[in-house]
Amino acid sequence: MALQVADTGKFMARCRDCQSTVVPIPGTVTLRDGYNVGHTQFTVVPVSAGKIALKADIGQYVARCNGCIVDGATRDFLVIRKDDPNNPNVQFTPELLPNGNYALKSNSGQYVARCNGCSPTASARGVTQDTVTVHVDNPTSKLHAQWKIIPVR
Known part of the structure; x- marks a missing residue:
C-alpha cells in the first residue's frame, strides 16, 4: 500500500541519506510525488491490539x-531502522476518521503528520521541504495528519 497525505496529496517515502541524523540512520521518511516505485510502498504487518507496523521495501x-534528526523542529521523526515489528516504536494504531481518511497514532500518543521545513538538512540537500514526524495531538481537523490508503498491486 501507499500512504497519501490528505493536504498536499504527496506520498510517504523511504529516503536514503536525505536527512542528517544524530546516530547513523541511513533511512528516513519524507514525502514524494507518486507511488509507483518501491520506496513509496509499504506492507502492513498486524501486531497486536489493533496496532500495525509498516514494513518498507x-x-x-x-x-x-x-531526537534523531539534527536540528529537527520537532523531537519525533519517522525513520526506517527497526527489524522487529514488536518494538513499540514501530507500532501505530490506525484510526478511521469521519471523512474516510486515517490517522496513525504512535506509542507516544501523538499522530504521524507531514511537517514542512522541519528538517533543515533535508531542505539544504534539496531533497524536500516535507518530512514525516509525530507531533499532532488531534488529527481530526488537521489534514496534514490524515492519510489516504492507496492499494498497490
Whole structure:
C-alpha cells in the first residue's frame, strides 16, 4: 500500500541519506510525488491490539525516533531502522476518521503528520521541504495528519 497525505496529496517515502541524523540512520521518511516505485510502498504487518507496523521495501520498519534528526523542529521523526515489528516504536494504531481518511497514532500518543521545513538538512540537500514526524495531538481537523490508503498491486 501507499500512504497519501490528505493536504498536499504527496506520498510517504523511504529516503536514503536525505536527512542528517544524530546516530547513523541511513533511512528516513519524507514525502514524494507518486507511488509507483518501491520506496513509496509499504506492507502492513498486524501486531497486536489493533496496532500495525509498516514494513518498507528493504525489509525494515518505519519507526518513531526521538531526537534523531539534527536540528529537527520537532523531537519525533519517522525513520526506517527497526527489524522487529514488536518494538513499540514501530507500532501505530490506525484510526478511521469521519471523512474516510486515517490517522496513525504512535506509542507516544501523538499522530504521524507531514511537517514542512522541519528538517533543515533535508531542505539544504534539496531533497524536500516535507518530512514525516509525530507531533499532532488531534488529527481530526488537521489534514496534514490524515492519510489516504492507496492499494498497490
